[in-house]
Amino acid sequence: MNAQTIDAALEPDEGRAQRRIGARVVLALLAVTGALGASSFVPPERAASAAVPVSDTVRRQIATMSTGTDQATVVTGVSAIERNALIPTSDLPVGRLPAFTEIGTSSTAYANALKCMTQAIYYEAANEPETGKRAVAQVVINRLRHPAYPNSVCGVVYEGANAPVCQFSFTCDGSLLRAPMARQWGESRRVAAAALAGQVEPEVGTATNYHADYVVPRWAFTLGKLTKIGRHIFYRLPGRVGSAGAFGDHWAGIERIPALDFGRLRAALDARVDGIEAEPEMAFVPGLTVVPDAKDRHAPIDVGGRLDTTTAWRMSIPDPSELSNSYKSTITNQANAPHAAGVGVAESVPAKEPAA
Numbered sequence: 001m002n003a004q005t006i007d008a009a010l011e012p013d014e015g016r017a018q019r020r021i022g023a024r025v026v027l028a029l030l031a032v033t034g035a036l037g038a039s040s041f042v043p044p045e046r047a048a049s050a051a052v053p054v055s056d057t058v059r060r061q062i063a064t065m066s067t068g069t070d071q072a073t074v075v076t077g078v079s080a081i082e083r084n085a086l087i088p089t090s091d092l093p094v095g096r097l098p099a100f101t102e103i104g105t106s107s108t109a110y111a112n113a114l115k116c117m118t119q120a121i122y123y124e125a126a127n128e129p130e131t132g133k134r135a136v137a138q139v140v141i142n143r144l145r146h147p148a149y150p151n152s153v154c155g156v157v158y159e160g161a162n163a164p165v166c167q168f169s170f171t172c173d174g175s176l177l178r179a180p181m182a183r184q185w186g187e188s189r190r191v192a193a194a195a196l197a198g199q200v201e202p203e204v205g206t207a208t209n210y211h212a213d214y215v216v217p218r219w220a221f222t223l224g225k226l227t228k229i230g231r232h233i234f235y236r237l238p239g240r241v242g243s244a245g246a247f248g249d250h251w252a253g254i255e256r257i258p259a260l261d262f263g264r265l266r267a268a269l270d271a272r273v274d275g276i277e278a279e280p281e282m283a284f285v286p287g288l289t290v291v292p293d294a295k296d297r298h299a300p301i302d303v304g305g306r307l308d309t310t311t312a313w314r315m316s317i318p319d320p321s322e323l324s325n326s327y328k329s330t331i332t333n334q335a336n337a338p339h340a341a342g343v344g345v346a347e348s349v350p351a352k353e354p355a356a
Contacts (some may be wrong), residue, residue, distance in 0.1 A: 052246040054148045062148050062237075065209055065219045066165050074216040083216045084233055090224030092236060094205035095244040099198030100141045102251040103153070110196070112255035116154040117192035118185070123170030125232070126184040132230035133188060135204045137195035139234070142208050142247060148237075149208070151252040153196075158258050174269025176260070203227055206244055207234040 075083055103113050117140060125136045143149035143156040150156050159167040166172035204210075210232045211217055223235035224242065236242040 052147075052240050052243070052248075054146075054241055054246075058241060059148055061219075061222075063160065063163075063167075064165055065217070066160075066167060066169055066211075074218055074220075076215045078214070080214050080216045084213050084220070084228075087220060087225050090226065090236070092224040092238065092242070093244075094202075094226055095236070096202055096205055097142065097145065097200070097244060097247055099200055100145070100196070101198045103196055103255075109152075109253070109255040112257055113153040113196060114189070114192055116157045116255065116257065117195060118189045119170070119176075120157045120168055121191050122180055122185055122188035123175050124168060125230070126181070126188060128230040128232065130191070131201065131203065132232060133191045134195065134199065134201040135207070135229050135232065135234060136210070137191055137199075138201040138204050139207055139210060141195060142206055144251060145247040145249050146208060147246070147249050148241070151249050152255050154255045154257050155252070161258060162261055162264075171260075172265070172268065174265045174267075174272060177262075177265055177269050203229065204234045206236050206242060206247065208237055208242070209235040 074080075103110055107113075117137060120140055121133050121136050125133045128136075140153060140156050144151055144153060150159055157168055158171050161171040170176060204226060207226055209219070209223055211220065212231050213228065213233055214231070220233070220235065222238070224238050226234045226236055228234070237246075240246060
């Protein structure tokens with residue numbers, strides 16, 4: 001499904017959806033009017049419906065879009081970097097959403113929200129730059145506000161954890177079984193707390209998806225490419241479903257970490273450790289034993305000064321203290337050759353003293 005198809009999938013049901021929304025608004029107003037006489041405050045059970053409806057077709061497509069390799073990919077490995085670079089940056093607006101501050105530190109759900117956000121930042125971007133960490137946190141917040149995703153931090157992070165395709169790859173590839181490193185965990189927790197306190201990363205705007213630059217998932221061609229930060233490339237949904245106006249949902253008011261299939265996680269981790277997981281494709285060039293850098297600008301037949309270590313020749317610089325007799329003889333002959341030919345460095349002629 002391309003970008004136009006995703007956006008077009010909203011059209012057939014739009015008229016009916018708007019009529020249904022209008023009817024619900026009228027009923028809601030009548031209900032509130034009748035209830036105000038009995039109570040001065042009626043807490044909402046669910047956030048208000050989003051202004052832009054999301055069709056079931058779009059929801060099914062979104063469910064297959066992961067941040068990892070457990071999805072349909074075009075290519076992986078070093079060659080993926082070049083392929084990703086060929087995908088043009090979208091001319092769709094990056095957008096910007098207001099600060100998210102709905103989960104206060106005094107909330108009973110804050111601890112779980114902070115843990116889930118910290119896990120997402122750590123396992124997805126522990127070695128990314130500060131901006132890259134904030135960008136991952138922004139994606140989590142953006143999804144929470146979008147009607148196509150769960151309306152809680154933990155719900156967003158663990159979506160699909162027990163399904164064939166998990167939205168955040170660390171929740172199903174066994175990474176959670178590895179204890180985090182203290183320094184990186186602390187950095188991730190700090191960024192997570194800042195995001196929950198309202199920090200916004202404007203560079204990714206309304207992005208809801210990203211992937212590492214060493215994979216090219218099929219969905220990369222259906223969304224709007226916004227920017228690259230570190231090793232991650234960020235995308236927004238196309239058309240109205242990805243516009244700032246679509247992010248109208250609010251926090252659900254509860255944070256639950258789901259029960260996980262630890263047997264599945266252990267099997268996934270063992271597969272990675274044992275090397276069963278497919279290695280990235282290495283695009284070797286004949287005559288080279290290193291993969292060409294993506295920034296190389298050499299002709300196809302030019303190895304760019306790199307050495308082919310598969311040949312018998314090895315570059316060696318002789319140690320002056322261990323020169324062979326033949327080498328010394330050669331040096332001596334070269335030094336004496338100009339003199340033998342009657343050519344040498346002109347000797348200086350003493351200057352004559354001036355006449356008295």
